[in-house]
Amino acid sequence: MEDDGSVVTGNNDNCCQTVNAKWLCLEDIYQKFHRPNFYDIGCTYIADVxxxxxTYMTSQVGNIFLLQLFVSSPQEGSINxxxxxxxxxxxxxxxxxxxxDKSMKNFRVLRVGEREASTGFVTTYxxxxLDVECLKDKTLYIAITFKNSQSTEINSSTMDFSDLLNDPVGADFTIESLDGEKFSVHKxxxxGQSEVFKAMLKEETAESQNSYVKLVDIGxxxxxxxxxxxxxxTVKDLESKNCYNLLMLADRFNLNGLKEITQHALCYQLTHDSALEILVLSDMYNANxxxxxxxxxxxxxxSILDSSFFDEIKNVDLVRELCRFLAA
Structure with missing residues (x-):
């Protein structure tokens, strides 16, 4: 199979222009699967900018190896x-x-932040x-094309396995909520999506051995x-959900994509009565x-500062940060 376009690699001597990018080049992939970590692929360029x-992250669950692909950009809007x-x-x-294989699928990646680059999750392979053994001493190429979208519409696209949640064929684990609702899920x-769940599901844990956990503080x-x-x-009708709880849970389970879209939903809930509470919440859960x-x-x-809630804020550092921001 011939290389019919520019390749994105960690070697920037020959800059890959964005419009010409056709392949992501993952070198030494066998070793990196056996050394789970984050790895850099490289940049595309407009001129020399x-x-x-x-980037990508490797991990292993049982005898399955996962490769999660990420993209970041300094530009505003989402990335297709x-x-x-x-x-x-x-x-x-x-x-x-x-x-x-060059069968392709489009993913719209959420872009968060005003100035600095923000990393968004694309997909998981x-x-x-046996597949990984075949990659020994090989370089892996992933076909790619993309364009920018300046739209501020909030989307977080990833693999869609929602049918498996509704009809859990092959489910091998049960999660029970505080109020007794049981969900059949797939380890x-x-x-693959949460380092917290990954740690919970290691073979030696009681949860993994029993194929069951009750989350006693989550409805x-x-x-x-x-x-x-x-x-x-994604979460359908997110604006109607308890986004306060979801932000806390996204932080707890290290679900960065959920944390990002929940932050945006909460921005629309900023009012004279809620702003200080949302500020405290954002500081508590590192929602920058x-x-x-x-x-x-x-x-x-x-005039929000006239609220009695302002006097109840116990975090002195947050109050100082607020005062500095108001004075700037």
Whole structure:
């Protein structure tokens, strides 16, 4: 199979122009599957200015190896990325190169933040241990094309396994909510999306051995939202959900995508009565985008500080930060 376009690699001597990018090049992929970590792929460029940076994370769940792909960009709006949508591989014996099948799928990646680059999750590829053995001493190529969208519409696209949540064929784990609702789920999907669930589901844990856990402090509606995000990459009618709880749970389970879209939903809930509470919440759960928006809202409507809630804020550092922001 011939390389018919520019390749994104960590070597920037020959800059890959954004409009020409056709492949992501993952070198030494066998070793990186056996050393789970974050790895850099490289940037695309407009002229000589970095435009999009691609990274990936490797992990292992049982005998399944996961490769999660991420993209970041300094530009505002969402990013439309079209990448290989199959784990099937084609081998080029002459060059020692492996190509993922060129059946493609478009993913719209949420862009959060005003100035600095924000990393967004694109998709996950899964490989068997036999697949990974075949990658020894090989370079893996993933087909890619993309364009920018300046739209501020909020989307967080990922693999859509929502049908498996509604009809849990092959489920191998049960999660029970505070109020007794039981959900049949798949360990592989939970572990692939959340490091917290991944740790919970290690073979030696009681939860993994019993294939069951009860989350005694999470109600069924909030748990349904968490699982909906893990399986589909989004939460339908998010604005009608308890976004206060979801922000806390997204932080607790290290679900960055859920944390991002929940921050945006809470921005629309900023009012004279809620702004200080949302500010405290954003500081507590490291929701930096939401925190900036809350600070700007309070500065615009500074009569909010006459609220009795302001006197109840116990975090001295947060009060100082608020005062500095108002004085700037």
């Amino acid at each position: 970095p435009d999009h940076r691609f 990325v079209t990448v290989s949508n199959s784990n099937e591989m084609t081998f080029d014996k002459k060059t020692g190169t492996v190509y993922l 899964s490989f068997s241990d 592989l999907l939970l572990a 069924k509606e909030d748990l349904q939202c968490i699982l909906e995000f893990i399986y589909s990459g 985008y939401l925190k900036r928006e809350a600070l700007k809202f309070i500065k615009k409507y500074n």
